[in-house]
Amino acid sequence: MSFLASGSNYIIAMILFTLLTKILLLPIGIWTQKNGIKMVQMRPYLNLIKVKHFGDKDTIADETAALYKAKKYHPLLGTLPLIIQIIILLGIIDVVKIPEYAGLTAADMLVGKIDFALYPYQAGGLYWCMPLLAGLSSFILSIAQNRMNPLQAEQGRWGQLGTMAMSVGISLALGAYVLAGVGAYWISSNLLAILQQSVLNLIINPRKHIDQKLLEESRLKLEELENVGADGKKARHDPNAAREKADYKRFFSVANKHLVFYSENNGFYKYFENIIEYLLDHSNVTIHYITSDPRDSIFEKAEGNSRIRGYYIGEKKLITLMMKMDADMVVMTMSDLENYHIKRSYVRKDIEYVYLFHYPLSTHMVLHTGALDHYDTILCVGEFQIPEIRKQEELYHLPEKKLIMCGYGQLEKLQKQYDAMEPPVRTCRKILVAPSWQEDNILDSCIDDLLRELMGKGNHIVVRPHPEYVKRYGKRMENVVSRYADYTGDDLEFELDFTSNTSIFDSDLVVTDWSGTAFEFSFVTGKPAVFINTPMKVNNPDYEKLGIEPQEIRLRDKVGISLDTEDIIGCNGRIQQLMEHQEEYIRKNLALRDTLIANYGHSGEIGGKYIIDSLQRRIEARKAAQGK
Structure with missing residues (x-):
């Protein structure tokens, strides 16, 4: 270093020395690259361990340790490059502080007006450029590492920002509170680390060794669990935590x-x-x-x-x-x-x-x-x-x-409530519109056509959305209500209070899409329903493999009628026909209910007896096993 530094070529000497250390330490860099790739390869399995044992910290720790052992990985080995960097840094401090160790003179420490043997925070003036340049070099290195380093590239956004903030903070402190010569080494080391990472990626390309699809799938599963109960927002404090x-x-x-x-x-x-x-x-x-x-x-x-x-x-x-x-x-x-x-x-x-x-x-x-x-x-x-x-x-x-x-049992409970109701006294037909909350339901697809068809024709219309629709799509519901602000009254009302079922069971007819409310209405009152054929509610795309028609489809034309959306215009006439045959529907729908629903009026007894008998068998089996 003394030969290179002679003639005031101190900066060149520092850069060449830093480059030499990067070359000599390339084998350790390759080892670190492999270790980092191994960690990223394990990350999907670590994520899945957290998914499987979510919240069970002890089991997660045990399973993680077992995986590390199986893969012959130790997380502390990743600190080896940092330890080597610290050792080199300490050596540089000694050389700059006592240049005679490297055969340098005090004159060799001068480059122009900058004395590399001074502390920037004491010297002030131009010396304050040193911490700024150190911080800038660390910032550039962090951006490069976030793209090229296999471990940092797989960190979350906040993890990357945290690492960057810490790295820049340390560099600013080093640049200000260590000798200027040490700061010069730190700056050149940061910038040459970018070149070193590029070389390592050419030698061992992370993309060839990391299953990005599996990594993303496992990350999404873990995020889904971590967001359970958050409603899209992270609460600052749960008042019910204690x-x-x-x-x-x-x-x-x-x-x-x-x-x-x-x-x-x-x-x-x-x-x-x-x-x-x-x-x-x-x-x-x-x-x-x-x-x-x-x-x-x-x-x-x-x-x-x-x-x-x-x-x-x-x-x-x-x-x-x-x-x-x-x-x-x-x-x-x-x-x-x-x-x-x-x-x-x-x-x-x-x-x-x-x-x-x-x-x-x-x-x-x-x-x-x-x-x-x-x-x-x-x-x-x-x-x-x-x-x-x-x-x-x-x-x-x-x-x-x-x-x-x-x-x-829920149907039986509704039946008791309905049987206890006083017969309604009204001068016009009451129609309940009770949409589901799934995509393209009545409220989102055809509510305007439906209301235009029914209003002003001797009907009293109650629109009762699904509570989940109001919860998820409150603004949409407000828009529907506001469009009819001038029409509510004898013809139309919106029911957004769900504490009572009275409006459901004192109606003459219900209009829905795929809501189960219609079947509860028809099985309790016997009265007919009108089903609008919006897109079906299908959560099991393989349901047709069974070769059994679901009751949701089969019953639509039995408890009432089903209409395509284009048939809404003119549906008031169809509703009038249903009303003329209401008594016939009541007899038919109640008979259908008794055929489909088992033990009507006695479900609590049947379910309760099974639970008691099953628990008793378990207790007796346990006693018998203990007696042996």
Whole structure:
């Protein structure tokens, strides 16, 4: 270095020295490149470990360590280049501070008016260019590394920005608080690192070794889980966090739990109600009721009944709770167990998972593909569901489930409410328009044509959107309402309060697209429905493989009539004809209901008895096993 530095060629000497170290350390650079590629190759599997054991930090740590061991990877080995860089940097500091070590004189440390043996923060003036240039070189290196370095290229945006900010911050500090000569080395090292990375990518091209498709798929799966319960926004503070933590701890503090119900929100209790009431009246079993709604009415019920224990567990924490579930039986209305983020227990393999329908029709078109595959027992609505489920088991080579002919308690509850209503007194026909919330529903495709056809013709029209539509597409709903602000009154009203079902069951006729409300209306009142043939609600694109026509399609022309969107003009005449035959429809629809829906009026008893018997068999089997 003394030979090169003589004659005030200090900067050239520093650049050549830095280049020489990069060349000598190229084998270590190649090793680091391979190590980085190996890490990126493992990242999809690391992501999938996090997906599979989401929220279970201990298991994730164990599985990650096992993967590292299998791949012969150690994360601390990635710090070796940094350690070498620090050693070289310390050597440079000594050389600049005491130039005689390298055979240099004080004059050799001068380049023009710059003395490379001074500290920029003390010298001031032009010396402040040193930290600025150091920071700029680090900024340029970070941009290049984010594109070329296999590890940094796979970092998330915020990770890349964080690394850049730290790197630039360190460079600014080094440029200001170390000797100017050391800063010069740092600047040249940053810039030559870009050239070094380009050479490494030519020697070992990361694109040839990394499965980008698998990496992206695993990243999306993990992001989906991380966004569960966020509603598109990250809450700064969950006011129910402490409550959730306490309920989580309380749930697992109870040993020998027999029966657990899970409800997504307050609106789902109605599907369990008949069964829970039977269990409370005919057994001594304790109801452990988990809900993801902090305002669920179950907490009020629990205050009045010591055999009901309510727990608030949010959607994200629920993932971990379900993985650690320790009960004999879990009853849910949530389909797709095991297919998405909610898994069967990893702690107990003998839990009986029971599915209860919240929709009284077929199993193979509206439900997702494989929605019921991982349940052990299905409480069926009616006989028609049995061949559907058995055919799916046959097609996809699934183990046979227990199918219990239960019925549909929600329909029975609505029936009681309807039977208790006073007959309405009105001077005109009342028509309920009850669209679904799926894409291209009535509100999005043909509401204007429909209302123009029905208004001013002796009809009182109530538009009651699906609550989920209002929640997701509030602005769209506001636009529809505002368009008819001058017409509401005797002819038209919009019902956006969903606390009561009165408007549904005191109507003379319902108009819908693919909403289940129409079948509830016709099966409870017997009155006819009009179905508008908007695009079908199909969550299982393979439903036709079963060769069984879904009830959603088959019943449309039985409980009423179905119309294509182009037939809406003139539909008032068709509705008039339906009204003239209303009594005939009532007899026919109620008979159809009794044929389709099992144990009408007794579903709670059937479901409750099955649960009691199944739990009793488990308890007796456990006692017998302990006695041996």
